[in-house]
Amino acid sequence: MTFSTMLRTMSSGMLRTLLLFILTLAGSIPLGMIVVFLKKSKIRPISWLTKIYIAIMRGTPLMLQLLVWYFGPYYVLGMKITSGYKFIALLIGFIMNYAAYFAEIYRSGIESMPVGQYEAAEILGYSRIRTFFKIILPQVVKRILPAVTNEVITLVKDTSLASALAYQEVFSLAKQISASQTSFLPFVVAGVFYFVANYVVAIVMGRIEKSMQYYK
Amino acid sequence: MEKTVLRMTNIEKHFDDLEVLKDINLTVNNGEVVSIIGPSGSGKSTLLRCATFLEKIDGGEIVYLDKTAAKTRVLSDGVRKKVEYAGKSEMKEIKKCFGLVFQQFNLFPHLSVLRNVMDGPVEVLKRNRKEVEQEARELLDKMGLADKADTYPCNLSGGQQQRVAIARALAMKPEVLFFDEPTSALDPELTIEVLKIIRKLAEEKMTMVIVTHEMSFAEGVSNRVIFMDGGVIVEEGDPKEVFGNPKQERTKQFLKSYTE
Ligand SMILES: Nc1ncnc2c1ncn2[C@@H]1O[C@H](COP(=O)(O)OP(=O)(O)OP(=O)(O)O)[C@@H](O)[C@H]1O
Ligand SMILES: [Mg+2]
Numbered sequence: 001m002t003f004s005t006m007l008r009t010m011s012s013g014m015l016r017t018l019l020l021f022i023l024t025l026a027g028s029i030p031l032g033m034i035v036v037f038l039k040k041s042k043i044r045p046i047s048w049l050t051k052i053y054i055a056i057m058r059g060t061p062l063m064l065q066l067l068v069w070y071f072g073p074y075y076v077l078g079m080k081i082t083s084g085y086k087f088i089a090l091l092i093g094f095i096m097n098y099a100a101y102f103a104e105i106y107r108s109g110i111e112s113m114p115v116g117q118y119e120a121a122e123i124l125g126y127s128r129i130r131t132f133f134k135i136i137l138p139q140v141v142k143r144i145l146p147a148v149t150n151e152v153i154t155l156v157k158d159t160s161l162a163s164a165l166a167y168q169e170v171f172s173l174a175k176q177i178s179a180s181q182t183s184f185l186p187f188v189v190a191g192v193f194y195f196v197a198n199y200v201v202a203i204v205m206g207r208i209e210k211s212m213q214y215y216k
Numbered sequence: 217m218e219k220t221v222l223r224m225t226n227i228e229k230h231f232d233d234l235e236v237l238k239d240i241n242l243t244v245n246n247g248e249v250v251s252i253i254g255p256s257g258s259g260k261s262t263l264l265r266c267a268t269f270l271e272k273i274d275g276g277e278i279v280y281l282d283k284t285a286a287k288t289r290v291l292s293d294g295v296r297k298k299v300e301y302a303g304k305s306e307m308k309e310i311k312k313c314f315g316l317v318f319q320q321f322n323l324f325p326h327l328s329v330l331r332n333v334m335d336g337p338v339e340v341l342k343r344n345r346k347e348v349e350q351e352a353r354e355l356l357d358k359m360g361l362a363d364k365a366d367t368y369p370c371n372l373s374g375g376q377q378q379r380v381a382i383a384r385a386l387a388m389k390p391e392v393l394f395f396d397e398p399t400s401a402l403d404p405e406l407t408i409e410v411l412k413i414i415r416k417l418a419e420e421k422m423t424m425v426i427v428t429h430e431m432s433f434a435e436g437v438s439n440r441v442i443f444m445d446g447g448v449i450v451e452e453g454d455p456k457e458v459f460g461n462p463k464q465e466r467t468k469q470f471l472k473s474y475t476e
Contacts (some may be wrong), residue, residue: 114320114322116318116320116322117322117324119270119318119322120318120322120323120324121324122269122270123268123270123311123314123315123316123385124335124336124340124384124388125308125311125312125336125340125341125388126336126339126340130339134335134339135324138326139325139326142326214368215325215326215368215369215370216325216370
């Protein structure tokens, strides 16, 4: 296998990794917001169940969660697992897990807001919705951006856990090609790929942070 | 007779076991400047927070103009009381009657100075943006901040921030403006410029209720001074009387602690 065929084979894995990465972010960033609202809900059972959900997501390995999402429907519900379900199970697993982490980041950001911001808005007659979306949220975004960046960088690396379901992303492929070709090179390629991906993440997030530096 | 802007009667407020306001009566007439003085913990802030609905009262009545915001009903057992606030839409209207200037300014840091002043009138009062902008610029000019419209609060001194906060409150055209120690977070030089603005508003017959520790300012600016201690109004009257010739022993002691 030449280096270029190897690259070509691995590039399909890179695309899958990127797809998993992007869809996970697209799902978990908004879902995390919903999770915060549920956790702060005044209806006790809802906030209670949300707390349990977050505790499980943070307290057990993501790899184990992926296996549960994938095999759970078969073992628990007796459903047949179709081949197309693998990617769905991965997405559910990643999104549910990352939504829990994002929710905790959002929560800490929201709780760090001084009460005076709410009171000033209330005196001006702002509705609760307007207060949240126009006054609180923009400031929270700025506050939590560094923590979100960390989480996104972790996600880039965590996508390799999809190999637990034998999903053909870049890490799985690197392992397979390395074994079949008895070559170390695929690992180097995978390493470079993750590194570059995170470098891009750092640049993009840095830009966003900078765009919010016009106020303190 | 001037119309009454705010009438608070028999106001009671407690935090758990701590009685903070005990049967407070406060009436504010149009064009009047009322100063509230008193030692720390006497309930001055709590009174303003009850008047502006940031805290709920546990007894009494709050009326703005002719609109009852809160009243107290005795329950059928004849002992327990229940405070009832007006409905949501009515409260929304009543809230337009007042503004509040905080000790810590509480400007919105992510909005420019101009947007801070404009946002309420545009978003809450749904007024024409162009018109509001012109008024906002005039207000900022009056506050001596015409050149700061496009900057952000973090680039301003405390005194400038507080003047923006005053402009923001005035832009809503309230009937009465409450101040809770507007200069306590400021250095002496910055205090002067904020007090100057409040004096100017007083000359223009803006109705104001000011909690302050600036005694000579209170004496100079107000039509009426209220001395609070331990959750009650101990003494109330003409500033020259209260400051020059206090009737109550507690008032004398409090004022003495300031002149020493
Ligand atoms: N949210 C609260 N929960 C419990 N106690 C409170 C709360 N707010 C105020 N208090 C208590 O109520 C009392 C009156 O407080 P308040 O802030 O009204 O005093 P103040 O006259 O404004 O004092 P200062 O001059 O220090 O601002 C104090 O004993 C205070 O500790
Ligand atoms: Mg106070």
